[in-house]
Amino acid sequence: MNIDALILGAGAAGLMCAAHAGRHGARVVVLERSEKAGKKILISGGGRCNFTNLKCGPQNFLSDNPDFCRSALARYTPEDFLKLVAKHKIPYHEKKPYPEAAEGQLFCDRSSADILNMLLEECAASRAEVLLNADVMQVTRDDQFRLRARIAGDETAEFSSPVLVVATGGLSIPKMGATGFGYDLARQFSHSIVDCRSALVPLEFSRADSKAYGDLAGVSTFVVARCGEAQFREKMLFSHRGLTGPAILQASSYWNWRDGDAIRIDLAPNREWTSVLRNGGGHRDAAAARTALRKILPQRFADRWIERHEPPDWTNSSLKLLEDGLHRWEFRPSRTEGYEKAEVTAGGLNTRELSSKTMESQKVPGLYFIGEVVDVTGWLGGYNFQWAWASAVAAGKAIGDKARK
Numbered sequence: 001m002n003i004d005a006l007i008l009g010a011g012a013a014g015l016m017c018a019a020h021a022g023r024h025g026a027r028v029v030v031l032e033r034s035e036k037a038g039k040k041i042l043i044s045g046g047g048r049c050n051f052t053n054l055k056c057g058p059q060n061f062l063s064d065n066p067d068f069c070r071s072a073l074a075r076y077t078p079e080d081f082l083k084l085v086a087k088h089k090i091p092y093h094e095k096k097p098y099p100e101a102a103e104g105q106l107f108c109d110r111s112s113a114d115i116l117n118m119l120l121e122e123c124a125a126s127r128a129e130v131l132l133n134a135d136v137m138q139v140t141r142d143d144q145f146r147l148r149a150r151i152a153g154d155e156t157a158e159f160s161s162p163v164l165v166v167a168t169g170g171l172s173i174p175k176m177g178a179t180g181f182g183y184d185l186a187r188q189f190s191h192s193i194v195d196c197r198s199a200l201v202p203l204e205f206s207r208a209d210s211k212a213y214g215d216l217a218g219v220s221t222f223v224v225a226r227c228g229e230a231q232f233r234e235k236m237l238f239s240h241r242g243l244t245g246p247a248i249l250q251a252s253s254y255w256n257w258r259d260g261d262a263i264r265i266d267l268a269p270n271r272e273w274t275s276v277l278r279n280g281g282g283h284r285d286a287a288a289a290r291t292a293l294r295k296i297l298p299q300r301f302a303d304r305w306i307e308r309h310e311p312p313d314w315t316n317s318s319l320k321l322l323e324d325g326l327h328r329w330e331f332r333p334s335r336t337e338g339y340e341k342a343e344v345t346a347g348g349l350n351t352r353e354l355s356s357k358t359m360e361s362q363k364v365p366g367l368y369f370i371g372e373v374v375d376v377t378g379w380l381g382g383y384n385f386q387w388a389w390a391s392a393v394a395a396g397k398a399i400g401d402k403a404r405k
Contacts, residue, residue, distance in 0.1 A: 004403040005163040010037035013371025014167030015119035016392035022126025024400020031134035034177045038116040049112035052078040053382035055104035062377045064194045068351040072390040088118045163366045170345025170372040182373040192350040194375040198342035199253040202244035203333035224266040227254040262330040274323040284314035348375040358398035368395045
């Protein structure tokens with residue numbers, strides 16, 4: 001069998017690329033090391049798959065080369081993906097997990113399996129073959145890419161193709177089969193890797209903060225979390241180990257433990273809670289402060305905050321410091337909870353070595369990198385899926401164009 005393209009990885013990007021390359025005339029084989037395609041698709045969005053975001057744009061992504069994602073995102077938009085969803089009659093809805101949450105997040109009405117089945121049906125329609133339990137043993141290149149793989153644990157198969165697409169994902173959630181294989185392959189072909197780190201991940205307390213706040217697990221509140229120039233208006237949640245929730249997950253992607261960065265948190269955005277103490281004419285003491293702060297924060301957190309920050313006196317200047325402190329809490333994490341809890345991997349294949357139009361290597365003709373393995377990382381809320389779709393379509397179309405020549 002003559003193969004126009006070998007794709008490594010049957011996740012969101014790999015399946016989308018296979019379907020589009022096949023639709024444009026390429027004969028495609030997808031190799032997936034797991035026993036099931038699209039395992040991370042199935043667990044995404046709490047099992048409902050937050051498959052895109054209507055507000056998606058380049059500003060919603062991190063990269064060492066920020067402009068790289070513009071071309072692919074402009075040429076395959078959320079509206080384009082919705083046409084595919086509509087073709088397969090998949091019911092979906094826009095969801096705001098709470099009133100203050102950002103708009104634009106789209107989820108399946110039924111389950112994530114609808115998106116996976118759609119991709120597999122598209123692959124079948126374009127005659128792309130998906131082989132599971134395919135453990136790649138060796139990849140070499142002469143006039144073609146030549147690959148040896150063990151299929152289903154025992155049978156060894158050899159493949160050759162002028163095109164190899166690396167859609168192996170990142171390091172996040174290793175229990176789902178994540179490995180660094182894609183990065184190793186990139187290095188084999190002389191590509192460089194932007195340092196990888198866990199992203200969209202809970203942050204752990206320091207020892208002192210653990211003692212102070214570790215028993216508040218389950219308490220949540222709406223905040224503005226800032227790290228560097230990035231800021232997010234979302235909910236924050238206390239856990240036994242540290243802080244999590246959308247605001248913290250978003251900020252975590254920008255946090256650099258090497259620099260000892262602080263996450264700056266406004267615990268009462270657009271609220272002035274001490275005014276009742278300054279202007280009310282009543283008692284000024286810890287009890288009055290707790291009563292005022294309970295109108296802003298959950299009771300347990302409000303009481304703990306006053307306990308830890310009670311001033312030596314209740315003058316206006318002390319109240320101002322107390323007010324300012326609530327809006328400028330500096331949380332210094334000890335570390336992240338790592339790839340085991342990270343939704344994505346930040347860093348990856350250096351995009352300066354890829355074509356932004358086709359995702360093809362500028363060093364090795366016929367070698368493509370798409371999806372999470374590339375140094376493009378989206379925010380929480382469907383952005384990483386949109387990058388998977390957009391980068392996959394860019395590569396798939398280019399591969400199909402080559403196959404027709």
